[in-house]
Amino acid sequence: MVIDDLLKRFNDVVADPYAEARKRREGGQKVIGWLPTDVPEELIHAAGAFPVGILGTNEPIHLADAHLQSWACSLMRGCLEQGLKGTLDFLNGIIIPHTCDTTRMLVGIWRHALKTPYIDNYLMPRQVDRPSARTYLKGELARLKSNLEECTGQLVTDKALRESIKIYNANRLAMRRLYEFHGTNTGVISSRALYTVIKAAMFMDKAEHTALVEELLQEIGKVEPRNDERIRLTLSGGVWEPPEILEMIEELGGVVVADDLLTGARYLGPDVDTTGDLLDALAYRQLNRIPFGGFDSTIRGRSTFLVELVRGARAQGMVFLHLKFCEPENYDYRDMRKAMTEAGIPSIRLETEYANTSLGQLRTRLQAFMEMMGGNGS
Template sequence: MNRLQEILQSVREETESLDFPGPRKWKQANPDGRCVGFFPVYCPVEILDAAGVLPVALFGGGEQIEVELADARVQSFICSISRSTLELGLTDRLDFMDGMLFGSLCDVARNLSGVWARNFPDTYCDYLHFPQNLASDQAMDFYVHDLKRLAGDMAQLSGKSWSDEDLALSLDRYESLRARLRKLQQIRCQEPWRLSLEEFYCLLRAAGRRKVEAYIPVLDEVISILEKRDCRPVDGIRVVLEGSFCEQPSLELIRSLDQAHCFVVESDLARGMCWFQEPIQRSDDPWLDLARAYFKHAEASVVRHRDPQERSQRLLQRVQDSGAEGVIFCTAKFCEPAFYDFVLHKRVLEQADVPYIAVEFEEKMSNFESIRTQAETFSESILFFGEEAMA
């Protein structure tokens, strides 16, 4: 096994494991350290990192966990990620966690924060109120105030006093991490056969479970090896994957898209891991830098936007910038925000003559033949009609 295979196997195991080996290993090496989990989509991880806290991204239990205890506390007709995340806590798989953060994503996430606080009264739990009206004159001040409130909580939790300089250094570290993730995305976009979607996705997910300064050298090594990787071009269509910003499709579903020759060159998979479209503009005030980045450079999505047209136009721009030939809407069952967006997005895509298909998944889904068949048909239809139009 060569070095690249070792790294990819490591991040794949970390993505699939419900034992959280990375965070547990870090906490064993740092007995006084604190781990705080965060529910998708976005968390200002720089604040946690500056306080010496390890941020741990949670994406539910996937198909590997049976939801039993959680069903006695929440409805069965809500998204799988909420139910399985609660199940992880109730079955002590998150016993190493010192806290949980939830954000203003949807009604389910809002209610889950209350359910979590009720069931784990001895664990820190907070709900982050991200600005909803980005055009308001008071929104920036409100957000900075809430960030500083969170910082105070993290300092109390970790027992560490820290300064604006610590936050500035944390911004630098995470900006370096996002630069590497953008580079991997660029490689995937330019030559999708050089880095499979499954490999890219596992590298992306691992960024939410490792200490940032330890993971950056790993990504540097991966990028260096990929540039020399022996591979050959493969025929297929280029697509944008949309709708998986919160609950994540299984690795088998992701793998089936590559097998169907639908090369995902842009997506919203694990969107919070690379939340900003471009590097954060820096000044003497790191608090304002982080807040401004959220307002000006965060990816337009159903959970953060100025108006509905912005996110649909942004999707169309991503299609054009990546040279995609179509869009695959891959939406979790019971995910109302994604379904609301689909209605708006498809109208814009139809006006621009961009073909699309829509598939639905849930965590306990085990058979992906129908999705693979849809993807193969979609790929072949674009290839066939594209050749016909050129003839």
């Protein structure tokens, strides 16, 4: 079946995420990695380098323990582990964004523990509503741009950046259409398949990814819509790890229809305007992304956003997927939970970890939640 073949392509990419990056490096292109979340890949692309997401590992973590305390999140510990193990030796550079205390300190750790030639941080404004945020961010993007030029030896011209942004906008549009399709035709591809497609975009050539998604859209558009009685759920949090959670939700009679995950809808975010000042447009995109625990808006706050997300997606419940030791998420949780309760939306928090989450307990929690909502077993 064509759809299965297409989905397999995305699956294969996620199973061996750095294959394309290694190929590029061997071909002589510079490769710049980025850690979650929000690093402006367009700048890396316009500087002639290949941007690749570094998204942790489900393999055991040992080496990172010598540098990063075990009560840092397993996402960042996993990224460092991959660096220390030599898995990321193909990198010419790495950009680590300051999203929380761990990522802030990780830049310094990376500098003393690893020999990646170019190591940079990306310092986003935390108070996104301040009038000065946009001007500040524009300056920060200019600094990043100039460092990237130095690393790759290629100037980021306006023309090149505009082209790169167009490629990324096209990619975001294709993924957005896939989301919309899945939200109204939930039976056609699985929740895990949807998120695998999004994640694959972080490792692949963008134009190639867009073409594949468009092909997938054409094929799934031919499928006769089916009536899907499953419980519609939304996800909120960092990453959909361990991936089995998505399958568990479906086995228990649910389906994911919307999210604010870093490896989900947040990766899409708004497009970048290509008509005016491009750095200003990149800054605007950043400040108008969907809210996130690391930097929340006080005007259009995350709790309101999440309630609207659930309602907009006609979802019946919210599953908070919180990485253990993720401080931004954990501190925010009280407010998010309160907003859900006040809006009459059933919700549950699942604390997850890369590598060693005990799936049995997760299943019990999820199943009890589904039973609470009148699904399987009640």
